[in-house]
Amino acid sequence: MSFGTMLGQLATGMLVTGEIFFLTLLFSLPLGLVISFGRMSKNGLLRTITKIYISIMRGTPLMLQLIVVYFAPYYIFRIRISSGYRMIAVIIGFVLNYAAYFAEIYRSGIQSIPVGQYEAAKILGYSKGQTFFKIILPQVIKRILPAVTNEVITLVKDTSLAFVLAVTEMFTLAKQVAAAQTTIVPLMAAGVFYYLFNLLVAFVMETLEKKMAYYR
Amino acid sequence: MILLELKHLKKSFDELEVIKDFSLSVKEGEVVSIIGPSGSGKSTILRCLTMLEQMDDGELSYLGEYAAKSENGRCVYASKEKLKQIHHYFGLVFQNFNLFPHYSVLKNIMDAPVSVDKVPKEEAKKRARKLMEQLGLSEKENAYPYQLSGGQQQRVSIARALALQPKILFFDEPTSALDPELTGEVLKVIKELAKEKMTMIIVTHEMQFARELSDRIIFMENGVCVQEGTPDEIFHSENERVRDFIGKFVG
Numbered sequence: 272m273s274f275g276t277m278l279g280q281l282a283t284g285m286l287v288t289g290e291i292f293f294l295t296l297l298f299s300l301p302l303g304l305v306i307s308f309g310r311m312s313k314n315g316l317l318r319t320i321t322k323i324y325i326s327i328m329r330g331t332p333l334m335l336q337l338i339v340v341y342f343a344p345y346y347i348f349r350i351r352i353s354s355g356y357r358m359i360a361v362i363i364g365f366v367l368n369y370a371a372y373f374a375e376i377y378r379s380g381i382q383s384i385p386v387g388q389y390e391a392a393k394i395l396g397y398s399k400g401q402t403f404f405k406i407i408l409p410q411v412i413k414r415i416l417p418a419v420t421n422e423v424i425t426l427v428k429d430t431s432l433a434f435v436l437a438v439t440e441m442f443t444l445a446k447q448v449a450a451a452q453t454t455i456v457p458l459m460a461a462g463v464f465y466y467l468f469n470l471l472v473a474f475v476m477e478t479l480e481k482k483m484a485y486y487r
Numbered sequence: 488m489i490l491l492e493l494k495h496l497k498k499s500f501d502e503l504e505v506i507k508d509f510s511l512s513v514k515e516g517e518v519v520s521i522i523g524p525s526g527s528g529k530s531t532i533l534r535c536l537t538m539l540e541q542m543d544d545g546e547l548s549y550l551g552e553y554a555a556k557s558e559n560g561r562c563v564y565a566s567k568e569k570l571k572q573i574h575h576y577f578g579l580v581f582q583n584f585n586l587f588p589h590y591s592v593l594k595n596i597m598d599a600p601v602s603v604d605k606v607p608k609e610e611a612k613k614r615a616r617k618l619m620e621q622l623g624l625s626e627k628e629n630a631y632p633y634q635l636s637g638g639q640q641q642r643v644s645i646a647r648a649l650a651l652q653p654k655i656l657f658f659d660e661p662t663s664a665l666d667p668e669l670t671g672e673v674l675k676v677i678k679e680l681a682k683e684k685m686t687m688i689i690v691t692h693e694m695q696f697a698r699e700l701s702d703r704i705i706f707m708e709n710g711v712c713v714q715e716g717t718p719d720e721i722f723h724s725e726n727e728r729v730r731d732f733i734g735k736f737v738g
Contacts, residue, residue, distance in 0.1 A: 390539055391585035391644075395599040395651065396574050405602065409589050486588050487633040 272452055280448055281460060284441030288468075290358075291430045291440060295365040296423065302366060303373025310378055321374070328371030334432050337364040341436050361433045369426060376418045380411035413483040420476040424469050488515045488550075490576070490655050490686055491536070495557065496545035498531055505531045507710040509545075513655065516684040520697035522721075523707035524732065529690040532707075533659050536688070537579045538570065549576040550654065575604075578648030582660040584640045586632040586647070592619070593628045596646045604651065611650070618646040622676055638669030642676055649680075656680070658689040694736035698722055706732070 309321035328336070341360040344350040384407055392402040431442035439447075445461035491513040498506040506528045513519055521529045534540040536547065538554065542562040547555040554573045555564045564570065586595050596615040600606040606614070619625050622642045632640055641661060648656060658677065662670040674696050680687065681700050691697055697704055697718070704721040706714045706729050714721060714729050724730050 385585075387581060387583060387585035388587070391581065391587070393539065394537060394574075394577075394579045395647070396571070396603040397599065401602055405598075406587055413589070486631045 272448075274456070277448060277452075277457055278460065281441055281444050281457065281464070284439055284444035285464060287358075287433070287438060287440040288430045288442075291361060291365060291433055291438075292427060292468075294362045295369055295426060298362070298366040299369035299373055302370035304377050306370055306374035307377035307381065310374055311381065325371045325374060328368050329375075333364070333368050333429060334435050336368055337361060337432060337435055340364040340367070357436045357438050361436055361438050365426075365429070369422065372422050373419070376415050376422065377411065379418070380415035381407065383414055384410055413480075416476065416480050416483070420473065423472055423476065427468050427472060428465055489513070490515050490550055491688075492546070492548045492551075493532075493536060494546040496532065496535055496547075497543045498528075498535055498540065499543055505710050506535070509707075509710070509712060511705070513686060513688060515654075515686055517702045518681050518687045518689070518700055519703045519705065520701040521688065521690045521705045521707060522692070522694065522697055522732075523705075523713070527707040528710040529707050530659055533579070533657050533688070533690055537577060537657055538564075538574070539579075549573050575651070576653060577655045577657060578651060578653035579657045579659065580641070580645050580648055580661050582663050584632070584637075584644045584664075586640055586644055588632050591629050591631055592624060592635070592643050595632070595643055596650045599647065600650050615646070615650055618649055621679075622646050623672075636669060637665045638672045641665065641669075641673045645673075645676055645680075655686040655688070658687065658691070660690055660692065662691070662693060692736075694733060 306321055306325070309317050310325065312318050312321075337360065340363050341352070341357065344356070345352050388406055388410070389402060392406050397406065430440055433440045434443040434446075437443075441464060442461055445457040448457040449455060489512055491511070493509070493511045496506050496509040497504075509528075509532060511519070511532075521532065523529055531540065535542050535545075541564070542555060544557055544560055544562050545555065546553070546557050552569070552573060553565055554570060555562050557563075565573070587598075590598060593612070593615055596618060597608075597611040600611040600614065601608055616625070616628070619628060622645060624639065624642055624646065627635060627639060627643075632643070635643065641664075645661075661677070662673050665673060670693070674693065677687070677689070677696075678700060689697070689701075698721075699718075701718055704716065704718055705712050706721060706724075706726075708728060714724055714726050716724075721729060722733060724733070
């Protein structure tokens with residue numbers, strides 16, 4: 272098999288990998304913010320629930336979580352699982368897991384903003400929503416960007432875990448091709464792909480950091 | 488006209504009684520300074536007046552409108568809408584400025600009028616520019632707070648408070664974070680405001696400044712007002728504690 276054909280085979284996998292990556296970020300970034308509110312809530316029950324949730328998400332393997340999300344509808348509700356649910360289960364699993372990590376990052380950022388910022392906003396008459404979205408959140412984003420970059424880079428590599436639900440993302444394909452052709456080249460190509468993907472991620476995040484460097 | 492009336496304020500933090508019984512009434516155009524040793528409750532009074540802290544007991548009204556009333560020894564606050572309206576009557580200048588670091592000087596000053604009071608952008612900008620000119624900040628319009636000296640930052644925060652056109656302005660140790668040189672430039676601005684008959688309540692350790700500027704000085708210690716009077720009365724006080732405290736500053 273020529274190198275070109277091989278790359279062609281891997282390309283469909285790359286699309287799936289990209290899909291998992293973008294959908295996970297799209298949903299887990301906002302969800303993480305909501306969870307961080309729960310984690311910091313004045314309501315003790317809500318706080319405990321989110322704390323347990325985060326603890327489980329961080330304390331168990333993502334691979335196991337994916338399997339649970341996939342099989343839960345059958346074991347709990349006796350719903351027949353269609354094969355179309357695989358990709359959905361992967362996205363749900365990734366979103367639930369990453370939102371937990373993002374929640375803790377948001378929390379660290381929000382709690383690092385001096386209380387004087389809230390007080391100044393209150394005196395000036397800003398509503399709670401305005402205070403959060405205009406005054407607090409922009410400063411939080413600037414502070415948490417390096418930590419978020421770490422998570423996003425991990426996510427790129429974690430996408431390969433989708434193989435447990437037989438979603439043929441790129442790494443799964445690379446392994447298949449490598450086994451069929453008895454060559455290590457597809458795996459190397461996969462490695463290069465992840466590396467370039469993360470190089471791009473790092474570049475984008477760095478640009479964002481620079482954009483926010485206009486103030487201290 | 489009485490702008491502010493506070494009666495029998497009581498405030499504790501956990502078991503610690505910070506303000507035992509404090510009353511204050513301020514007329515339009517008056518400048519009142521609150522002095523006294525650290526931990527005497529000066530800032531707590533300001534925080535209660537600006538509703539950053541809730542009073543345990545007491546009555547508070549601005550322009551005759553009640554923000555809080557005393558009922559059976561507890562303090563009951565007015566409705567949210569009412570408090571929102573009352574918030575318009577006052578501004579507060581903090582010890583450590585609390586400017587918004589991600590906003591330029593201009594935006595720090597004009598954002599609240601635009602976002603809170605719905606003043607048209609162009610008008611808010613005009614208002615902000617006028618204030619910047621008054622306070623000697625015109626060249627700093629596009630600067631960010633981190634690029635400014637402490638004195639400039641404090642002047643921006645005064646401009647930010649004034650942009651909402653409050654009836655009464657509170658200062659919580661406005662120069663305590665500044666070196667003597669920068670202190671001078673901020674005090675000058677406050678003096679200008681006094682000339683324009685701005686009603687102000689100032690918590691300060693600048694004795695000479697309080698003496699020159701105030702219509703009335705309140706000396707606080709251990710959560711009570713030890714003496715209240717004109718600068719002359721306070722600076723020639725019969726009260727040993729007041730004399731002792733002031734003596735340390737004036738020398």
